[in-house]
Amino acid sequence: MSKQVHLRIDDSVYEALTDYTESAGISVQESVSFAIIQMLDKQRREMKVKSDFTFIDLFAGIGGMRLAFEKNGGHCVYSNEWNKYCQQTYFANFGEQPDGDITKVNAADIPDHDILVAGFPCQPFSIAGVSKKNSLGRATGFEDKTQGTLFFDVCRIIKEKRPKAFMLENVKNLCSHDRGHTFKVILESLDELDYDVFYSVLDGQNYVPQHRERIIIVGFDRKRYGHDIDFKFALTPVSPKPVIKDILDSSVDTKYTLSDKLWVYLQNYAAKHKAAGNGFGYGIAPVDGVSRTLSARYYKDGSEVLIQQKGKNPRKLTPRECARLQGFPDSFKIPVSDTQAYKQFGNSVVVPLITDVAGLIVKKLKKLDSSNKTN
Template sequence: MINNKSDIHIRLEPEESEALKKVASGNGQSVQDFIHDAILQYLHKKSLRTDGKFTFIDLFAGIGGMRLGFEQAGGSCVYSNEWNKYSQKTYLANFGDWPEGDITKVDARTIPDHDILVAGFPCQPFSIAGVSKKNSLGMATGFEDKTQGTLFFDVCRILKAKRPKAFLLENVKNLKSHQRGQTFKVIYESLQELNYDVFYQVIDGQHYVPQHRERILIVGFDRERYGSVNFDFNLNIPEHKPVIADILETDVDEKYTLSNKLWEYLQNYAEKHRQAGNGFGYGIASPEGVARTLSARYYKDGSEILIEQPGKNPRRLTPRECARLQGFPDSFSIPVSDTQAYRQFGNSVVVPLIGAVAALMTDKLQELENEKASL
């Protein structure tokens, strides 16, 4: 097993060493863990900038796809949060910022003030039954009752504590139909209850990248600050629609070619489901077309997006091609294993789409601020 960790030795005076042990012990940590956390906190604070047109925070940050989009729109990230250690590593390599960990343990008051909250929050089941029972008894249910125990609750409590001008939330298309629409109803009502005007739309990223990728985007503006707000997802669609050929590398390692055993299995599996009348099976991406949705499971066999190769078995995409498929620039560093990279890009967002929505939001905020100043 390869150990990618490196040791750094520091020298302390005896009294400094004793003081450090005392502080670490009082914090319930070993000296090593205390120093480790202190260095990461320093890196986090050192990377923060406030010289952009607006400030934002990056929650459930993953590898920073949402951050890239909002930076493209002129924003400065003043706080990030992501619990996965491999995603934290990629985030650090690209932004010089080690995101804070478990969001459920973060005191919202310690998060810096910001203009826009950005979050690609996970979709968890809500306990609809308890809410329904309270409603039937005529009892009030606030967002704390409705969302407690889910990670969406942490988004709500940060919105309540910090009161940003706007927010953008991103999730899978099926959020709208999850639990027969009840999950989305809770989310929408909770955001409205916090006194934000809320707008949402399912958007396919294939106008920006060669991938069919539908995601729901939820935008909100602070009613307490601006009153009633109107917002439309009138995106500027690029003239050139990208195709798979645009993202392919020219010199690809043989390790990405499917083995005979795997290729035979995928063909047999597809034929079995074809005979059963199902649409399951591998997908060969046309060079002049768009791919299926890249998923976090791509590392398993790559079956949903395969590239044909003359005279040999098809191959899976390389991690760099997956990055391009999501609109990440080639300057984006990939410091993790292929397996982790596939998971990370499969879980990420279409960067140029997020950038386009961020531009719409900042234009609307500027308009609202101008109207407010003229009153």
């Protein structure tokens, strides 16, 4: 939903604006909207905010990890997300439009921060046959290993800003990608940056009614804290364990019910693959249990998480139910279409799980900082 605003501007300003929009290949509306957002961002950055620590939010999506670190007392000083629809949702909830293409961002321009947070995409890594002995400062260090991947941008920002700690999130398959070679390069690159690194595959079903395994990588600066850093993923799951019926609306629009055509197709598709010995097919979520993993393709047919209905075809989850399945609060605004919302929540994180991990990182940093002061 959008509002209309009528502006009166001088002829000279209008001419300059027209020239700019023509050369930039954007509309006057886009240009004015961007200028207003920039003004609001500037005002927000200039506000004095009390916080326990600062962090940046890279590959921010719609801000699930920002919610987690803010809940632990942090203040976000910079965010980056290229997708324009995610930017919309991010702005609606945080009053800040993230920067765009991270590959074009000068790391030195990013504000100093205590913790770097990133849900970086997993891209193929091109290894140039560089020997392990090459140091970080040389052209044949981690830059050769990760150049051309978005993980390289995380590394160059860590190298430039040297945060006290970082937390990276990715799909579970990152560990096995390219027979483990990708993950090996990631760990070696972070080690070369002189950080003690810890990682674990964690399942969101201990916090929300969804089986969702993700790898979490945490690092602490050895230059600041030394080599004897001990960190454990000592999580505190939600109790009692949530189930699907906890996130469902009592009344749902009929548009979310599968059409006869789609329902027949999904049943035939499942039967065909079952006969072939495959496990592919739709998934009816048990109301007293947990669902399959919600994915970004959910908007297509909702097949991985369907809700049984009495006397009707099954239905998809609503965008709000998807938000709850990922642990977002009901106060979280959804300003985009259902299709975009499904993509966004399917790509997001389990917020309470990340909140738990963030709390452990903050607790460890406080202990490390306290120890540094007494030494």
